[in-house]
Amino acid sequence: MSAAARLEMAGISKSFGSFAANADIDLKIAPSEIQALLGENGAGKSTLVKIAYGVLAPDAGSILWNGREVRIDSPRAARALGIGMVFQHFSLFEPLTVLENVALGLDRPEPARALAERIRRVSKTYGLPLDPNQRVADLSTGERQRIEIVRALLAEPSLLIMDEPTSVLTPQEVQTLFDTLRRIAADGCSILYISHKLEEVRALCSSATVLRRGRVVERLDPRERSAREIAALMVGTELVESVRAAVPSQGPARLEVRGLDLPGQGTHGVALKAIDLAVHGGEIVGIAGIAGNGQAELLAALSGERRSPRPGMILLDGAPVGQLGPTSRRRLGQAYVPEERNGHGAVGPMSLVDNAILGAWQRAALAARGWLRHGRARLYAEAVIQAFDVRCGGPGAPAASLSGGNLQKFIMGREIGQDPAVLIVAQPTWGVDAAAAAAIHRALIELAENGAAILLLSQDLDEILTLADRVAVLNEGSLSPALPRDQADRERLGLLMGGAHGALSTDGRSEAPVAA
Amino acid sequence: MDQVTAFLIAVIPAATPLLLAALGELVSERAGVLNLGVEGMMLVGAVTGFAVTVTTGSAISGVGAAMLASAILALGFAFLTLTLMANQVASGLALTILGTGAAALIGAGFVGMPVERLPHLDVPGLSDLPVVGPLLFAHDALVYLSLILALATGLFLNRTRAGLILRACGEDAGSAHALGHPVILTRYLAVLFGGAMAGLAGAFLSLSYTPMWSEAMTAGRGWIALALVVFASWRPGRLVLGAYLFGGLSILQLYAQNMGILALPSQVFAMTPYLVTILVLILISLRRARSATPASLGQSFRATQ
Numbered sequence: 018m019s020a021a022a023r024l025e026m027a028g029i030s031k032s033f034g035s036f037a038a039n040a041d042i043d044l045k046i047a048p049s050e051i052q053a054l055l056g057e058n059g060a061g062k063s064t065l066v067k068i069a070y071g072v073l074a075p076d077a078g079s080i081l082w083n084g085r086e087v088r089i090d091s092p093r094a095a096r097a098l099g100i101g102m103v104f105q106h107f108s109l110f111e112p113l114t115v116l117e118n119v120a121l122g123l124d125r126p127e128p129a130r131a132l133a134e135r136i137r138r139v140s141k142t143y144g145l146p147l148d149p150n151q152r153v154a155d156l157s158t159g160e161r162q163r164i165e166i167v168r169a170l171l172a173e174p175s176l177l178i179m180d181e182p183t184s185v186l187t188p189q190e191v192q193t194l195f196d197t198l199r200r201i202a203a204d205g206c207s208i209l210y211i212s213h214k215l216e217e218v219r220a221l222c223s224s225a226t227v228l229r230r231g232r233v234v235e236r237l238d239p240r241e242r243s244a245r246e247i248a249a250l251m252v253g254t255e256l257v258e259s260v261r262a263a264v265p266s267q268g269p270a271r272l273e274v275r276g277l278d279l280p281g282q283g284t285h286g287v288a289l290k291a292i293d294l295a296v297h298g299g300e301i302v303g304i305a306g307i308a309g310n311g312q313a314e315l316l317a318a319l320s321g322e323r324r325s326p327r328p329g330m331i332l333l334d335g336a337p338v339g340q341l342g343p344t345s346r347r348r349l350g351q352a353y354v355p356e357e358r359n360g361h362g363a364v365g366p367m368s369l370v371d372n373a374i375l376g377a378w379q380r381a382a383l384a385a386r387g388w389l390r391h392g393r394a395r396l397y398a399e400a401v402i403q404a405f406d407v408r409c410g411g412p413g414a415p416a417a418s419l420s421g422g423n424l425q426k427f428i429m430g431r432e433i434g435q436d437p438a439v440l441i442v443a444q445p446t447w448g449v450d451a452a453a454a455a456a457i458h459r460a461l462i463e464l465a466e467n468g469a470a471i472l473l474l475s476q477d478l479d480e481i482l483t484l485a486d487r488v489a490v491l492n493e494g495s496l497s498p499a500l501p502r503d504q505a506d507r508e509r510l511g512l513l514m515g516g517a518h519g520a521l522s523t524d525g526r527s528e529a530p531v532a533a
Numbered sequence: 534m535d536q537v538t539a540f541l542i543a544v545i546p547a548a549t550p551l552l553l554a555a556l557g558e559l560v561s562e563r564a565g566v567l568n569l570g571v572e573g574m575m576l577v578g579a580v581t582g583f584a585v586t587v588t589t590g591s592a593i594s595g596v597g598a599a600m601l602a603s604a605i606l607a608l609g610f611a612f613l614t615l616t617l618m619a620n621q622v623a624s625g626l627a628l629t630i631l632g633t634g635a636a637a638l639i640g641a642g643f644v645g646m647p648v649e650r651l652p653h654l655d656v657p658g659l660s661d662l663p664v665v666g667p668l669l670f671a672h673d674a675l676v677y678l679s680l681i682l683a684l685a686t687g688l689f690l691n692r693t694r695a696g697l698i699l700r701a702c703g704e705d706a707g708s709a710h711a712l713g714h715p716v717i718l719t720r721y722l723a724v725l726f727g728g729a730m731a732g733l734a735g736a737f738l739s740l741s742y743t744p745m746w747s748e749a750m751t752a753g754r755g756w757i758a759l760a761l762v763v764f765a766s767w768r769p770g771r772l773v774l775g776a777y778l779f780g781g782l783s784i785l786q787l788y789a790q791n792m793g794i795l796a797l798p799s800q801v802f803a804m805t806p807y808l809v810t811i812l813v814l815i816l817i818s819l820r821r822a823r824s825a826t827p828a829s830l831g832q833s834f835r836a837t838q
Contacts, residue, residue, distance in 0.1 A: 093713065108708035110701055112828070121701050122712050126694050 021084030029078035056228035101174030188511030215244035271470035303485030350438030365417030401430035422453035548780025554758035557730025564723035565703035569625025572755025573632020578735025599736035607728025703827035766825035
């Protein structure tokens with residue numbers, strides 16, 4: 018008999034209507050243990066964690082804290098016990114300072130000076146450098162996450178829950194975070210680590226609980242299993258990985274960018290500096306990079322939402338389109354799947370038929386002489402729904418009623434259905450479950466095989482390394498030369514993402530710079 | 534010298550109602566609520582202050598009643614926009630129209646009646662000093678109160694926990710709620726403060742600045758106050774500066790009219806403060822000072838879960 022577990026959840030069930038988000042889940046985490054909670058979107062991870070943190074109340078089951086049965090009916094109660102949580106989406110106030118942000122999250126007010134001192138101490142102890150008086154707006158994503166972690170650590174928790182903390186970090190920042198987490202665990206704090214990045218889990222965690230459809234399917238030691246085995250457990254079937262043979266680029270470039278300069282817009286805009294890029298027919302070129310390094314500007318310039326200074330800066334099948342708007346470019350054969358589905362890729366309150374018209378009327382002839390052709394549009398929407406297995410209430414359903422993954426499949430289908438010469442796609446599988454992501458990846462590969470040029474912007478390195486033939490990195494508005502995939506290993510890309518310009522010439526191994 | 538002193542002495546009371554009303558609006562906007570009803574609330578404050586003072590003979594009751602009446606009006610606005618989540622711009626405009634009409638109705642019987650001006654707080658000795666005496670030590674209590682309130686508001690917003698929570702509600706209501714802070718309650722209180730301050734500004738107009746009641750006597754000062762908040766980029770210190778600048782402008786145009794500097798119709802001079810307001814707003818927008826705008830300003834917030 019070992020000592021009592023730090024946290025033990027027994028027989029936890031929680032239903033929303035007829036949907037069982039958690040069914041009879043047991044979870045046990047020991048002091049100093051770093052345990053992973055694994056599962057696909059919708060497997061019940063968030064629900065379980067929200068119950069542990071007092072955000073949701075379970076329908077059945079009991080929670081033991083250090084061997085004693087407790088009721089956790091609010092986040093405040095959870096914090097009082099010693100449970101801290103770092104959320105995936107930061108709840109930070111950009112115009113306020115680090116100190117003010119931390120103060121807002123405290124249960125017991127503390128004088129500013131003493132608090133600043135404590136922040137400095139905690140951040141020093143755990144290698145999380147932070148200046149309490151800096152404004153959050155001036156900080157990088159990695160630094161913002163440090164605030165959340167420091168905020169949680171100030172309460173001296175004995176269990177820290179981390180919800181997908183690495184989705185916004187560079188590989189180097191991930192390493193730093195892992196060092197910190199190991200140090201925290203060594204001091205006796207347990208860590209429950211939620212993620213679907215299996216390689217990271219294998220590097221960090223000593224145990225893992227895998228959830229599928231609200232139930233525990235297995236408890237395992239991730240270091241003893243391959244990522245592939247664990248993925249299969251999460252999904253329930255063997256995943257058919259889309260593997261793509263590298264295609265040597267052939268023929269003339271279909272999409273070409275030549276020396277594109279574009280000033281940044283707004284206070285946090287990033288200026289694009291002399292971007293050079295060519296995407297050939299049959300090729301997928303990936304652009305990696307941390308958000309906020311010019312992705313928004315590059316997408317706006319490529320889609321036509323912002324005009325380039327000179328027409329010849331962007332060529333579509335050889336034609337200068339730099340100063341054409343999105344409609345003209347679509348007419349010439351360009352398709353575009355933006356990062357934001359609702360509100361950019363689709364109009365939420367409007368039906369799928371209307372959304373099909375809005376995106377495809379030029380190429381699919383869904384309008385003529387100013388009049389809409391509803392019959393054709395309906396057929397088009399139905400064809401997309403069928404071909405991409407979009408789960409929805411029919412073509413008349415409003416776009417906003419679809420889940421993220423299904424709406425993404427619809428938008429992807431709408432664009433691919435136009436038989437584009439060039440497809441520009443951003444974050445195609447963000448927040449999409451594994452099955453839908455695999456379908457989207459297959460569609461992209463198929464489109465490339467049919468001769469289209471595809472430009473893929475993604476923050477997910479795994480995705481880029483699976484799909485892209487060549488990979489370039491966007492950092493502070495500059496685009497690196499595109500590396501063939503076999504030369505684009507994680508470490509090299511990570512260095513480029515962090516702004517190490519020598520990473521291309523020196524062969525790997527150079528000292529990783531601390532990302533600013 | 535006499536001219537200059539007289540000008541400076543006139544600027545202070547001209548700036549005071551702008552400062553009072555704008556301070557209230559500033560707090561409301563920092564909490565994330567845009568209340569375009571300042572003009573209407575000022576008018577209701579002006580007429581209530583005047584009517585109660587004339588009826589009861591007590592200026593203190595008058596001022597208190599003015600603040601209460603405008604705060605009640607603001608409560609209606611808060612209920613519409615915060616509880617029922619009506620559009621803030623439309624509700625604010627409606628509030629101005631309602632306030633203007635209600636003030637005219639209440640004030641119908643009081644037009645042309647005399648009232649005793651608020652007493653000046655003469656400081657023995659100091660008030661008799663040449664130039665400095667009448668300039669600094671011979672105004673009524675509301676003038677000093679407006680400056681004290683500006684200082685207090687600045688301290689409250691930047692140095693207290695409650696002020697920090699209020700700013701958080703204006704920057705990101707969702708996050709503030711997630712951290713367990715009462716967004717709706719905070720916004721209610723901020724809007725009520727805004728109403729009371731507009732009422733105070735109105736009472737100053739009808740009891741001190743021009744001690745009488747006439748319809749629409751605020752003459753657009755509520756709108757200038759709104760512009761001042763933007764001009765000050767939501768900071769109380771700059772607000773004092775802006776209020777005195779605009780106060781000075783409105784007095785300057787009176788001088789220009791009297792002296793007949795140019796052969797222009799007097800209406801042209803009367804227009805200047807408003808033209809400058811528009812100009813300032815344009816300049817500020819060009820300078821992209823938008824980052825100073827509370828990020829949740831004007832957005833309804835519904836607490837889920």
